[in-house]
Amino acid sequence: MNTSGTIGLDITEQYKVDHKESYAAWLQYKKIDDAALLKEYQTWTENIVSLSDSIVIESAQNELSKALSSMLDIHPEVSSGLKPKNRIVLATMKEFNLLDNEIDIDFKQINEDGYMIKSVSTKGNKTIYLLGKRDAGVLYATFHLLRLMQNRESLKDVNIIESPKNQLRMINQWDNMDGSIERGYAGKSIFYKDHSFSEDFNRIQDYARLLSSVGINAIAINNVNVHEVETHLITASFLPKAAEVASIFRAYGIKTFLSINYASAIQLGDLETADPLDSKVKEWWKNKAKEIYRFIPDFGGFLVKADSEHRPGPFTYNRNHADGANMLAEALEPFNGLVIWRCFVYNCLQDWRDRSTDRARAAYDHFKPLDGKFHENVILQIKNGPMDFQVREAVSPLFGAMPQTNQMMEFQITQEYTGQQKHLCYLVPQWKEVLDFDTFANGESSPVKHVVDGSMFPYRYSGIAAVSNIGNDYNWSGHTLAQANLYGFGRLTWNPDLQAETITNEWIGQTFGQDELVNEHVSHMLLKSWEIYEQYTSPLGVGWMVNPGRHYGPNVDGYEYSVWGTYHFADRDGIGVDRTIKTGTGYTEQYFRENTKMYDSLETCPDELLLFFHHVPYKHKLKSGVTVIQHIYNTHFEGVQEAEELKERWAALKGRINSERYEDILNRLEEQVEHSKEWRDTINTYFYRKSGIADEQKRKIY
Numbered sequence: 001m002n003t004s005g006t007i008g009l010d011i012t013e014q015y016k017v018d019h020k021e022s023y024a025a026w027l028q029y030k031k032i033d034d035a036a037l038l039k040e041y042q043t044w045t046e047n048i049v050s051l052s053d054s055i056v057i058e059s060a061q062n063e064l065s066k067a068l069s070s071m072l073d074i075h076p077e078v079s080s081g082l083k084p085k086n087r088i089v090l091a092t093m094k095e096f097n098l099l100d101n102e103i104d105i106d107f108k109q110i111n112e113d114g115y116m117i118k119s120v121s122t123k124g125n126k127t128i129y130l131l132g133k134r135d136a137g138v139l140y141a142t143f144h145l146l147r148l149m150q151n152r153e154s155l156k157d158v159n160i161i162e163s164p165k166n167q168l169r170m171i172n173q174w175d176n177m178d179g180s181i182e183r184g185y186a187g188k189s190i191f192y193k194d195h196s197f198s199e200d201f202n203r204i205q206d207y208a209r210l211l212s213s214v215g216i217n218a219i220a221i222n223n224v225n226v227h228e229v230e231t232h233l234i235t236a237s238f239l240p241k242a243a244e245v246a247s248i249f250r251a252y253g254i255k256t257f258l259s260i261n262y263a264s265a266i267q268l269g270d271l272e273t274a275d276p277l278d279s280k281v282k283e284w285w286k287n288k289a290k291e292i293y294r295f296i297p298d299f300g301g302f303l304v305k306a307d308s309e310h311r312p313g314p315f316t317y318n319r320n321h322a323d324g325a326n327m328l329a330e331a332l333e334p335f336n337g338l339v340i341w342r343c344f345v346y347n348c349l350q351d352w353r354d355r356s357t358d359r360a361r362a363a364y365d366h367f368k369p370l371d372g373k374f375h376e377n378v379i380l381q382i383k384n385g386p387m388d389f390q391v392r393e394a395v396s397p398l399f400g401a402m403p404q405t406n407q408m409m410e411f412q413i414t415q416e417y418t419g420q421q422k423h424l425c426y427l428v429p430q431w432k433e434v435l436d437f438d439t440f441a442n443g444e445s446s447p448v449k450h451v452v453d454g455s456m457f458p459y460r461y462s463g464i465a466a467v468s469n470i471g472n473d474y475n476w477s478g479h480t481l482a483q484a485n486l487y488g489f490g491r492l493t494w495n496p497d498l499q500a501e502t503i504t505n506e507w508i509g510q511t512f513g514q515d516e517l518v519n520e521h522v523s524h525m526l527l528k529s530w531e532i533y534e535q536y537t538s539p540l541g542v543g544w545m546v547n548p549g550r551h552y553g554p555n556v557d558g559y560e561y562s563v564w565g566t567y568h569f570a571d572r573d574g575i576g577v578d579r580t581i582k583t584g585t586g587y588t589e590q591y592f593r594e595n596t597k598m599y600d601s602l603e604t605c606p607d608e609l610l611l612f613f614h615h616v617p618y619k620h621k622l623k624s625g626v627t628v629i630q631h632i633y634n635t636h637f638e639g640v641q642e643a644e645e646l647k648e649r650w651a652a653l654k655g656r657i658n659s660e661r662y663e664d665i666l667n668r669l670e671e672q673v674e675h676s677k678e679w680r681d682t683i684n685t686y687f688y689r690k691s692g693i694a695d696e697q698k699r700k701i702y
Contacts, residue, residue, distance in 0.1 A: 012203040015474045021658050022475035025210055025483050026510040028150065029070035037152060041072050044119065044126045044155050047084035048076045051095040055251040056135035060090055060142040063209065067146045085125040090142070093133050107133055113217065113253075114163030115141035119155050128155060136217065136253035143213040151509040162495075165453045168379070168408060168463025169493040170218040170257075170340075171211060172303065177222070177229045183414050183551075185421040186471035186478035191221055195229050197241040205248050207470065212252035214490025218465075219249060220257040224305040224342060231261040234288060235268060239295040246296045255300035257340070262304060262324065263312035264288070275317040276327035285331040293335045301338035302328055303381075308345040321345070321366060322373040329375040336377075338461060342410070343367050343382045343398060358577075358585035360386040364398050368590075372404035376460045379406040384434045386587075390543035391418050391425075391534045394599070394612055395434050397590035399448045400441025403457040409434075409448070413485045414469040417543075418533055420552050421469065421478040423672045424646060425533040426526040428488035428500045435496045440592040449496040464493045479668045480661050483511065484526055500527060515656050521649045532646065536639025536676040537683075539632050540622075541612035542568045542576060545683065553675070554682035568611065570690055574618055575628065576611035588613060618691040632687050633695045636680040643669075643676040 015023045032038040045068050050061055061078055069075055077084065082099070091099065093107045105116060115137035118129045130141035144160065174182040175189040177196065190203045198204075211219065221242070222230050232238055246256035261267060263274040269284045276282075292299050306313030306324055314324030325341040332339060346362035363386055374380070380402070385393035389412040399407065411431055418425040435449040442456055454462035466489050470476045477483050487507045491498055501523070508522050537554070538545045544567040547555040559567060568575055578584030580600050588600040598604045599613045607622045618629035626634065647669040654662060684701045688694070695701055 010200060010202070011472075012200055012206070019474040019660060022480060022661055022664070023206075025476055026150075026487055026507055027067075027146075027209065027213060028510060028513075029067045029146070030150075030513065031073065032071050032149075032152070034152065038072060041149060041155065042074055043086055044128055045072060045074065045086070045088055046076055047087040048078045049082060049084060049087045049089045050078060050080055051082075051089065051091040051098050052135055052138065053080075054135045056139050056253050057090060059209075059212070059251045060130070060135075060139045063139075063142055063146065064088060067149070071149060086127075088128045088130060088145075090130050090138050092131070092135055092138060096131070099129075102127070103129060105129075105131060107131075109161050109163075110137065111163040113137055113140065113215075114161070115144070116162075117141050117145055117158055117160040119158040121156065128158070139212060139253055140215055147213075147506065147510060151506065152514055164215055164494045165449070165496055166463040166493050167454060168218055168461060168465070169216050169490070170220070170408075170463060170465035171216055171468050172220045172224065172259075172410075172465055173468050174223040174225075174414070175221065176227060177233075181471055182223050182225060183412075183416045183467065184471050185414060186469060186476060186482075187473035188471055190470070190472050191245065197238070197245065201244065201248060203472065204245060205251075207476075208249050208252040208254060210476075210486070211254060211490065214487055215494035216490050217253055218255045218257060218300055218463075220259050220300075220303040220340075221245060222259045224259045224303060225309070225311065226259050226261040226305075228267075230259070231264055231267050233258055234260060234264065234292055236291070239292065243295040246299070250298060255298060256296060257300040257303050257338075258292075259303045259305070260328075261312065262306045262314075273317065274312065276314050276319050276323045277317075282327055282330065285328060289331040289335060289337065293337075299335070299337060301332050301340065301377075303340045303342070304328065305342045305344065308342075313345075320370060320373075322370045325378045326373075326375045329378045333375070333377055339375075339378045340381050340408070340465070341374075341378055343380050344388075344410075358579060358587050360394075360579065360587050361585060361590065362386070363396060364401065364590045367398060367405075368401050370405070371402040374405050376406070379408050379461050379463075381408050381410045381465055383410045383412075384431070387543060389417055391530070391537055392430075392541050392608060392612075393543055394541070394609055395437040395439075395448060397439075397587075397592075397595075400439035400446060400451045400456065400592070401590075403441070406459045406461045407452060408462050409452045409464040411464065411466040411489065413466045413489050415482065415485075416467075416551050417546060418530075419672070421482045422552075422668060423533055423675065424479065424481050424525065424529045424669065426481070426488070426504075426529045427485050428492060428503055429527060429530050431489070431492055432496075432500050435492070438595075440594045444594075453496070466493075475661075475664065480664050481522075481526065481668075483507075512657060518653055518656050521653055525646050525649055528642065529646065532639055532642045534639075535635040536643065536679045539611070539635055539683075540576075540607060540628065541609035543612070544568065554679045556683060556686040569615055570687070572690060572692070574616050574620070575687075576615040577613070578615040579613045584615075618687075618693055629687060629691050629693045630696055633684055633697075633699070633701070636684050637699060640673070640676045640680050643673045647673055 115132040120127050132138040175191050177192040179188045179193045265271045265274045265281045265284045305311050307315040325339050328339045343363040345366050346359050382398050386396045387393050437448050439446045450456040484507045488503045491503045508519050512518050545556050546558045547553045579587035581589050588596050619627045688701045
């Protein structure tokens with residue numbers, strides 16, 4: 001690392017100097033080099049007038065000052081009066097009357113986090129109004145304005161009205177207090193070090209800026225698998241530091257949550273039980289909630305993983321999930337706190353050799369019978385698929401199946417099964433498919449996005465969460481292009497109707513600038529990458545095929561926890577999991593009738609999910625006319641070829657992108673090419689030997 005001129009700086013400040021562009025992510029704020037555009041922007045932004053006063057508004061002012069200074073080489077005056085001309089005006093609905101009828105605005109057009117941006121030019125005066133129903137909306141409007149400027153759009157006649165579609169837009173950190181991150185591929189935690197909190201609060205503030213810029217409004221700051229030391233996060237030993245972190249996020253409109261150990265009443269309270277119906281346990285949690293809110297008055301609530309993968313939960317006491325969640329909900333209810341209860345619950349020690357045993361069924365089987373039994377401040381957090389963030393799997397049938405119970409989506413930004421940020425795999429197209437999937441929960445045109453945004457059923461709380469992909473690497477995400485997944489998640493959560501291409505081009509323009517060739521190549525690379533990764537890894541929705549534990553690298557018979565079976569049931573005659581009603585696990589029956597019919601039939605089941613729902617012979621013909629075995633061969637060869645094309649496209653951009661980011665990405669793409677060949681050879685060899693069927697094109701299979 002080149003640290004010249006940075007002696008004495010902490011690591012975050014060093015990153016800002018030595019790795020400026022990598023660290024800045026999409027908040028580059030590069031100087032405008034178009035003279036005409038520079039002059040236009042300068043005339044709109046000579047002054048900042050703030051009619052509101054809060055820590056969130058202060059964040060908006062600071063962001064504007066930082067960005068305008070960097071992009072326009074000006075230092076606008078900040079005032080609370082309306083006299084200055086050529087100004088940006090910040091105000092909430094509360095202060096709108098102070099504008100004295102300067103503009104006509106109807107705040108009924110936006111929700112609580114919504115905002116309006118309006119530019120007005122009169123003789124001798126230009127004004128951009130950044131207006132929110134509350135201060136968070138003003139901050140979001142600020143970032144939107146800066147996004148327009150970074151993408152070099154005109155500010156003349158701007159009239160934008162925006163409201164987020166999702167109420168809760170959340171990030172889950174899987175950070176541990178020893179500094180490690182479960183499923184983290186970008187360095188150590190920015191929150192913790194040596195079993196305590198990190199003191200690098202500047203880095204946490206910069207993370208808050210990134211999250212707020214795409215509309216994130218909630219964060220759980222520790223791993224859902226709560227270990228011994230993290231159990232103590234809800235005690236006086238660590239709550240003062242947790243409160244400091246919460247204050248940083250509060251300034252950016254983000255509420256702080258904590259993941260808890262369900263058995264904390266035993267571990268911390270010296271009780272003999274964690275039975276949710278025990279009066280002493282209930283009282284312990286009520287007192288604990290009071291203690292937490294004394295430190296963090298706007299504490300969001302608890303994120304809970306229970307009764308899965310050896311985590312404690314109400315099953316120990318013959319209670320159900322509603323019993324467990326409601327006990328915590330009652331403790332938090334006086335403070336308007338939430339319980340986010342994960343539905344990732346299955347018996348990890350089940351015998352996979354028994355083909356009637358199906359992990360995919362677990363979430364629905366556990367939770368569907370409990371619809372209507374959860375308190376209204378409980379939200380069920382459901383993974384996008386019924387298995388575990390595979391490169392492709394069916395959408396969870398639990399979405400829309402519980403009209404009387406708050407639901408939210410859980411995605412995974414960190415690429416646990418999709419290349420671990422060594423491979424390029426842009427997940428926005430995948431997430432779009434999931435959110436657009438028609439559940440038929442309320443008849444035709446009942447997409448998942450309308451379930452989780454609370455518009456289909458009268459949910460009090462709902463939204464979308466995702467597992468973060470950041471660490472303390474200087475570029476945040478290990479692979480610089482993986483920053484696009486974090487950006488894309490935020491934008492898609494704000495508005496699931498945005499097109500993947502729109503989000504992609506926004507990110508590229510802010511991150512790399514306005515070079516047309518860069519935009520063309522990077523856009524193509526990102527939008528094709530999920531398909532490419534799927535081609536050379538696991539075919540037709542079968543999933544997995546990775547090394548146990550690490551979840552990286554090809555292992556066709558890879559599985560977890562025991563020596564019991566595999567996930568794909570490949571034998572000499574065929575491959576796939578029979579999840580049909582008549583001959584399989586019956587999983588297809590968990591969907592609403594239209595999807596049950598589609599998935600249960602070989603004739604109508606989409607090819608891309610064929611092996612997720614059916615066990616078929618290797619010579620079964622897909623709708624393309626190609627047999628399953630030939631499809632496996634073809635896609636694995638094609639995937640390698642397209643991975644090589646990714647590298648070639650990037651290589652063509654040499655000299656157009658700063659050298660550090662260029663080399664970082666090139667190195668990752670070179671590794672991806674080599675690893676794609678390992679995947680190709682491992683998968684093709686396995687199925688050639690298993691099936692005894694040769695490649696029709698006579699390519700070399702080892």
